[in-house]
Amino acid sequence: MMTASEIFRSICLNSGFWAAVFLGLVVYYAIFYLTTFRQYPKGTIPLPLSLELIYRYSRTPQLSRLLASLQQKYGNLFTSWGCGKPYIIVSDWDLMKEALVSKRNHFLGRPQNITARMMNAGYANLVFMDYGPEWEVLRKLVHSAIRFHASDPDFIVIKNAPEVIYWELRNGLPSDFFPALRLFFLHREWKVKKAYREFLDVIQKQYTEHCKTYEDGKIRNFTDAVICAREEAEQEEKDCLKYLSIGNLVLVLAVLFGGGVDTTLTALRWILLLLGNSPEIQDKIEKELRTSIGDRCVVQTDKASCPYTFAVVMETLRFASVIGLSLEHVSLLHTELGGHKLPKGTSVVFNLYSIHQNKEHWGDPENFRPERFLDSEGQLLSHQLTHYVPFGLGRRQCPGEKLAYVNLFLMLARLIQRCKVFLSTGPGTANTDPKPISVVTMPRDYKVFLEKR
Ligand code: HEM
Numbered sequence: 001m002m003t004a005s006e007i008f009r010s011i012c013l014n015s016g017f018w019a020a021v022f023l024g025l026v027v028y029y030a031i032f033y034l035t036t037f038r039q040y041p042k043g044t045i046p047l048p049l050s051l052e053l054i055y056r057y058s059r060t061p062q063l064s065r066l067l068a069s070l071q072q073k074y075g076n077l078f079t080s081w082g083c084g085k086p087y088i089i090v091s092d093w094d095l096m097k098e099a100l101v102s103k104r105n106h107f108l109g110r111p112q113n114i115t116a117r118m119m120n121a122g123y124a125n126l127v128f129m130d131y132g133p134e135w136e137v138l139r140k141l142v143h144s145a146i147r148f149h150a151s152d153p154d155f156i157v158i159k160n161a162p163e164v165i166y167w168e169l170r171n172g173l174p175s176d177f178f179p180a181l182r183l184f185f186l187h188r189e190w191k192v193k194k195a196y197r198e199f200l201d202v203i204q205k206q207y208t209e210h211c212k213t214y215e216d217g218k219i220r221n222f223t224d225a226v227i228c229a230r231e232e233a234e235q236e237e238k239d240c241l242k243y244l245s246i247g248n249l250v251l252v253l254a255v256l257f258g259g260g261v262d263t264t265l266t267a268l269r270w271i272l273l274l275l276g277n278s279p280e281i282q283d284k285i286e287k288e289l290r291t292s293i294g295d296r297c298v299v300q301t302d303k304a305s306c307p308y309t310f311a312v313v314m315e316t317l318r319f320a321s322v323i324g325l326s327l328e329h330v331s332l333l334h335t336e337l338g339g340h341k342l343p344k345g346t347s348v349v350f351n352l353y354s355i356h357q358n359k360e361h362w363g364d365p366e367n368f369r370p371e372r373f374l375d376s377e378g379q380l381l382s383h384q385l386t387h388y389v390p391f392g393l394g395r396r397q398c399p400g401e402k403l404a405y406v407n408l409f410l411m412l413a414r415l416i417q418r419c420k421v422f423l424s425t426g427p428g429t430a431n432t433d434p435k436p437i438s439v440v441t442m443p444r445d446y447k448v449f450l451e452k453r
Pocket residue numbers: 126127128139142146255256257259260261263264267317322323325326327328390391392393395396397398399400401403404
């Protein structure tokens with residue numbers, strides 16, 4: 001009788017075994033090449049773990065920047081293979097427009113992976129679900145909630161959970177790309193699940209409390225707007241009521257807080273860093289505010305008379321690309337992009353960072369220069385901007401765009417009216433390399449001091 005280790009040794013030393021493994025791999029790759037690989041645009045080599053990606057990742061762990069470096073090698077539309085799954089990476093404005101404007105209904109799906117299942121939590125989370133009638137109803141609800149209430153104290157309560165979730169998800173759970181790895185990353189999945197559960201519990205509690213105190217038609221905040229939409233649908237016996245379950249409504253509130261808080265806060269962190277780095281920009285904002293507004297508190301409608309201040313917000317969103325890569329889009333039908341045939345179910349990711357760094361369009365994209373958004377009269381450029389996509393494009397474009405602009409403009413203007421910002425290391429010394437996490441592009445830690453004007 002042979003022991004297990006003897007059997008193992010004899011297998012390892014058996015050249016016939018290795019020849020069979022080699023032949024198996026050749027056959028596997030031949031079938032893979034003929035059935036899958038050939039269908040997609042050229043790109044990285046589809047090994048189970050791409051050595052090229054690992055090598056590059058060790059140098060540039062920020063995914064949008066890593067993919068921008070691959071763009072130089074493979075072009076504006078290429079395939080990045082992750083554990084046998086093709087991701088089409090689009091790094092060009094015209095191609096993004098083709099996908100999301102000309103073919104507006106083609107790429108509206110989302111991947112149904114482990115993260116998506118977790119975030120859907122048994123209901124329908126509009127960020128992680130495919131386009132369809134249920135998505136349309138929930139998306140409309142998001143827009144109406146944002147329109148009703150642009151500032152809500154609930155925001156402050158729910159700040160920490162998304163930070164944990166973004167940190168743990170980083171470039172996506174490895175098991176999303178390769179489910180067999182799930183066992184090794186269960187602790188990360190567990191941390192995300194726990195933070196998300198706690199986050200949903202707080203929102204569920206808010207929802208229940210608001211239901212108790214809600215008065216017909218009196219909308220105090222996001223939560224009331226969502227309750228009101230359901231009550232209206234109930235009273236009018238609307239068809240969409242079937243999509244407005246309590247579970248779905250809680251998830252609508254979760255995406256409003258989860259999608260809105262961390263992104264806006266991160267943009268604010270970049271604004272502070274860039275202001276501390278550049279006293280001249282602060283002076284220009286202060287002068288503009290003093291001339292057009294005087295001492296009174298800035299309000300939303302002052303945007304029109306403060307083009308330079310607003311241009312600082314716009315340039316921050318371009319310069320930092322707070323969201324460097326769009327969420328993953330999935331083609332809902334067989335289609336074409338940039339002349340390449342793409343089968344139904346193909347994942348497409350838009351590299352917003354690459355588009356914001358396009359040298360041909362922006363000239364000096366590496367410089368922080370708010371004036372690029374102003375015309376020769378100092379007014380905000382009025383024609384439709386191209387190559388500027390901090391909020392994505394098309395039907396799945398960020399619904400919080402207007403709210404984010406208003407909040408950032410007001411925070412920046414009110415800050416500069418009252419304070420001067422100093423970077424602890426002195427002007428011109430800011431490190432603008434982001435932290436190596438990818439869902440939201442954060443600046444590295446820094447200190448600023450504020451001095452009252
Ligand atoms: C500076 C602030 C923000 C930035 C840079 C930003 C950027 C983005 C981007 C790039 C997307 C992905 C679009 C795509 O998949 O193609 C997105 C989606 C989304 N954002 Fe924002 N966002 C910001 C603020 C907000 C706010 C304030 C809210 C809500 C209150 C919000 C809610 C959402 C939602 C719900 C989605 C998913 C839309 C869908 O899948 O249909 N975002 N955002």
